[in-house]
Amino acid sequence: MKIQIRKLERIETTVACACGS
Amino acid sequence: MSALLTDDSIVDLHPLHIGTEEDGAVEVGRADTGMFVALPPEGVALLRLLADHLPMAEVRRRFGDSYGEPPDLDDFVAGLHECGFIRAVDGVPWPEGDDERGATEADPAASPAGGTTMRGIALLGGLGPERLRWLLSRPLLLVFAGVWLAVPALMLADPSLAPRPSDALLYHRVLPNALLVAVIAWTLVMLHEFAHALAARARGCTGRFSVGRRLVFLVGQTELSDVRTIARRQRYAPYLAGMTWDLIVVLGCLCCELAAVGGQLPRTVTYTVALTFIYQFSVFMRTDIYYVIVNALRLGDLMGDTRRLLANAVRGLRHSEPAYDLSGVPEREMRIIRWYCVYYLLGSSTVIAGSLLLSVPALVRMLRIAADGMASGPAAAGFWDGAGFVALVAFQFGTLGYVGFRDHRRTRAGTAATAV
Missing domain, CATH: 3.90.930 (Outer Surface Protein A; domain 3)
Structure with missing residues (x-):
């Protein structure tokens, strides 16, 4: 029996620097 | 092996x-x-x-x-x-596996819209969760919910409190103003990420800070992957802690404005936070709200699976075999991923087009002003305004370029540097 290993997403919360526009 | x-x-x-x-x-x-x-x-x-x-x-x-x-x-x-x-x-x-810290080589999930694989600097790792648990106690969670409701309620009750683009002008000279706004913006970024780390620690997890990239944006990021060790409903507090802190700051600014304290500064801070909230709700990037939605819908790797599906679609147009086997993704998730693909393409295209059509011309105009100022020689204030602005732009784009190069190099290597 083949067992599926599914990698899960890394969790990286972010906030953009508002300066730049 | x-x-x-x-x-x-x-x-x-x-x-x-x-x-x-x-x-x-x-x-x-x-x-x-x-x-x-x-x-x-x-x-x-x-x-x-x-x-x-x-x-x-x-x-x-x-x-x-x-x-x-x-x-x-x-x-x-x-x-x-x-x-x-x-x-x-x-x-x-056994030697460490190829993928224990990074993304696999040639995996589209690892590169197109940015994404740092290094875990960053551990924040508050030495602080026991029992000393911070009160931060997420029921009374305080109710206070935080009140803050989320109070800010929009105040702005609806008094529309003059709502942020406007003119609020970005804190100082009458354009270039020093840009420097001031940059200092305010990066201070808010650091505090936002620190709030994530505080809430994660209160849940017994550890946040790791680094600088990253999302599309064209330079971002502060907190890696919170170990929240997968706590119950799904307990993950919302670490995810939403940054925005909750931002809203506490905004509520303070609105109170200052109502009390006529602080001059223009409260409005500038509120406007700066408002811009970051537009970013947070742009969930075609991996933002705080993106993770809230992914957690609620119980999706394993929405962004990665979306990019793999799109890569397969591009190969299909060329009559090539799919590059990625998505048979391991449950059909329930695939239905969501197919819809998200459309939103992801539209959102990403809009951001890139907006940057090219609005931000780049504005940046060029301001660099011309800076160049004119610098031409007048170091005895004039305009020279230092211009030099400061050029230094700021060089820092922002230099950091963005460095982060892009760093992520690309790590993706190519297949592994990331050791966690700090």
Whole structure:
């Protein structure tokens, strides 16, 4: 029996620097 | 690696968190590296047999007795190794897997819209969760919910409090103003990320800070992968802590404005936060709200699966075979991913077009003003205004370029640097 290993997403919360526009 | 395994081999696993079953899968992983996978219940049963330090032949026999057929154990162990879950075989340490800290080479999930694989600087790691638990006590959670309601309620009640683009002008000279806004913006970024780390620590997890990129944006980011070790409903507090802190700051600014304290500064801070909120709700990037939605919908790797599906679609247009096998993604998730693909393409295109049509021309105009100022020589104030602005732009774009290069290099190498 083949067992599926599914990698899960890394969790990286972010906030953009508002300066730049 | 499987050549090293015999029927008598005993596999020694790193300490692994094993979650509860949801939708026919269980989250399993290492809190110390942030690598987590989804396994079917029979995969967890096989993992537990390995964790009991049984010889490979005995693992096969017991699994076969329970499930009616033997497992493809060599393939399973190779998969665990790739995830960095195996510490040693027969007492001999195994080298770390290819993927325990980074993304696999040539995986589109790792590169197009940015994404740092290094875990960053651990924040508050030495502070015991019991000393911070009060921060997420029920009374305080109610206060935070009140803040989320109070800010829009105040702006609806008094529309003059709502942020406007003119609020970005804190100072009458354009270039020093840009420097001031940059200082305010980066201060808010740091405090936002610190709030994530505080809430994560209160839940017994650790946030790791670094600088990253999302599309064209330079971002502060906190890696929180080990929140997968806590119940799904408990993950919302760490995800929303940054925006909650931002709203507390905005509420303070609105109170200052109502009390006529602080001059223009409260409005500038409120406007700066408002811009970051537009970013947070742009969930075609991996933002705080993106993770809230992914958590609520119980999706394993929405962004990665979306990019793999799009890569397959592009190859399909060229009549090539799909590059990625998505058969392991549940149909429930695939239905959401197909819709998200459209939103992802539209959102990403809009951001890139907006940057090219609005931000770049404005930047060029301001650089011309800076150049004119610098032409007048160091005796004039305009020279230093211009020099400061050029330095700011060089810092922003230099950092963005460095982050892009760093992520690209790590993706190519297939592994990331050691966690700090």
